[in-house]
Amino acid sequence: MQQEDSSVTVFRKFLQIRTDHPNPDYEASAQFLMQKANEYGIDAEVYRETGTPIVIMKITGTDPSLPSLLLNSHVDVVPAVLESWNYEPFSGYKDEKGNIYSRGTQDMKCVCMQFLEVAHRIVQSKLKLKRNLYLTFVPDEEIGAGSKGMEVFVTHDKFRQLNVGLCIDEGLASPTEEFTVFYGERAPWWVHITAVGNAGHGSRFIENTAVEKLMRTINKMLEFRQQQFDSLHKGHHECGKKLGDVTTLNLTVLKAGINNGDNYSYNVVPTQAEAGFDIRIPPTVNLDEFLKQIKEWTAEEGLSFTFANYTEKNEMTHLNNDNKWWSTFKSSCEKIGIKLVPEIFPAATDSRFIRNLGIPAFGFSPINNTPILLHDHNEFLNENTFIRGIDIYMGIIPSLANMEP
Numbered sequence: 001m002q003q004e005d006s007s008v009t010v011f012r013k014f015l016q017i018r019t020d021h022p023n024p025d026y027e028a029s030a031q032f033l034m035q036k037a038n039e040y041g042i043d044a045e046v047y048r049e050t051g052t053p054i055v056i057m058k059i060t061g062t063d064p065s066l067p068s069l070l071l072n073s074h075v076d077v078v079p080a081v082l083e084s085w086n087y088e089p090f091s092g093y094k095d096e097k098g099n100i101y102s103r104g105t106q107d108m109k110c111v112c113m114q115f116l117e118v119a120h121r122i123v124q125s126k127l128k129l130k131r132n133l134y135l136t137f138v139p140d141e142e143i144g145a146g147s148k149g150m151e152v153f154v155t156h157d158k159f160r161q162l163n164v165g166l167c168i169d170e171g172l173a174s175p176t177e178e179f180t181v182f183y184g185e186r187a188p189w190w191v192h193i194t195a196v197g198n199a200g201h202g203s204r205f206i207e208n209t210a211v212e213k214l215m216r217t218i219n220k221m222l223e224f225r226q227q228q229f230d231s232l233h234k235g236h237h238e239c240g241k242k243l244g245d246v247t248t249l250n251l252t253v254l255k256a257g258i259n260n261g262d263n264y265s266y267n268v269v270p271t272q273a274e275a276g277f278d279i280r281i282p283p284t285v286n287l288d289e290f291l292k293q294i295k296e297w298t299a300e301e302g303l304s305f306t307f308a309n310y311t312e313k314n315e316m317t318h319l320n321n322d323n324k325w326w327s328t329f330k331s332s333c334e335k336i337g338i339k340l341v342p343e344i345f346p347a348a349t350d351s352r353f354i355r356n357l358g359i360p361a362f363g364f365s366p367i368n369n370t371p372i373l374l375h376d377h378n379e380f381l382n383e384n385t386f387i388r389g390i391d392i393y394m395g396i397i398p399s400l401a402n403m404e405p
């Protein structure tokens with residue numbers, strides 16, 4: 001049998017570190033990364049001021065006064081439902097085709113390890129870069145409220161001192177030969193609606209009940225959902241809209257009824273009912289207008305809402321020719337013969353915190369000809385795709401770090 005590439009071995013070890021929520025072992029991942037940095041001769045430190053460890057690596061450029069290039073990746077992963085996997089999801093298992101099955105193979109421990117390997121190669125080959133190159137390995141990307149990751153880190157002086165000119169973060173796998181690159185993302189709004197109304201005996205025609213009011217709102221919102229669904233699906237597939245171009249809205253939380261532990265009071269009309277929505281809004285939508293829309297949907301007496309996740313700002317990175325980071329990114333991809341398709345990221349990544357500071361960010365995972373399996377059962381990545389990804393990054397990252405001011 002052929003010997004495994006050492007980068008793949010390191011990747012598979014990193015997959016075995018249990019950084020899955022709800023109890024990610026960030027100490028173990030920080031220790032692993034620090035040990036690798038030490039072994040590869042890369043300057044590194046663990047920054048702890050946000051409350052959880054962030055590993056920061058640095059390769060100093062020949063002109064450190066220039067805005068730097070930041071390679072950001074998150075080390076946490078979503079949970080895995082063991083019974084639904086064909087292999088143990090934290091084992092780093094590789095089959096005879098070279099497919100590696102584990103949580104995080106796509107999202108995004110692959111990119112963590114590819115960035116690390118890029119830094120390794122740069123240091124090893126004594127390649128001199130003009131700009132400072134930073135790698136940050138952050139926690140808590142996968143959770144909303146209470147995150148101690150990038151959202152907090154960008155408010156620290158430590159982040160400002162990195163003087164970031166461009167950030168590269170995760171994208172998505174692409175099922176075709178082409179690669180997707182993301183220049184913006186949809187704003188994640190999690191809306192929690194509470195309805196209160198009249199109570200009474202379940203045998204009577206009680207009026208103005210909480211459930212009735214809540215259902216009217218839900219129906220208005222689902223009608224909007226249908227319109228958005230139709231606008232996504234009509235028209236030609238080729239020139240038509242992508243998921244990132246429309247607003248999605250899903251009813252993900254629903255709560256009502258008097259619960260007595262192992263049973264419900266079916267004959268009591270409840271005074272309160274609640275619904276939670278995961279709404280994702282494209283960066284082209286005016287967020288003030290959309291907030292008005294939600295207020296209209298919930299205008300009825302007895303209804304109120306709060307946000308479990310909210311942002312009033314959702315900046316994009318503009319892909320015009322004045323943006324030298326983009327023209328450099330694009331031309332280096334052309335040089336290595338890979339085709340890019342620019343899109344809006346349908347979900348949320350740490351890039352949004354960077355873009356909202358006015359700093360450009362590209363979401364790009366060098367994964368093609370692979371089904372999109374992030375957060376799914378049996379998430380996998382082929383080892384050859386992983387290795388080629390390092391070569392692709394090597395074709396892009398040094399060019400960006402050497403970009404003329």
Ligand SMILES: CSCC[C@H](NC=O)C(=O)O
Pocket residue numbers: 141142143144145188309347348349
């Ligand atoms: C709003 S914080 C949650 C971020 C999460 N990111 C990846 O899946 C998402 O749901 O898009």
Ligand SMILES: [Zn+2]
Pocket residue numbers: 074107108141170349
């Ligand atoms: Zn991710």
Ligand SMILES: [Zn+2]
Pocket residue numbers: 078107142374375
């Ligand atoms: Zn994710």
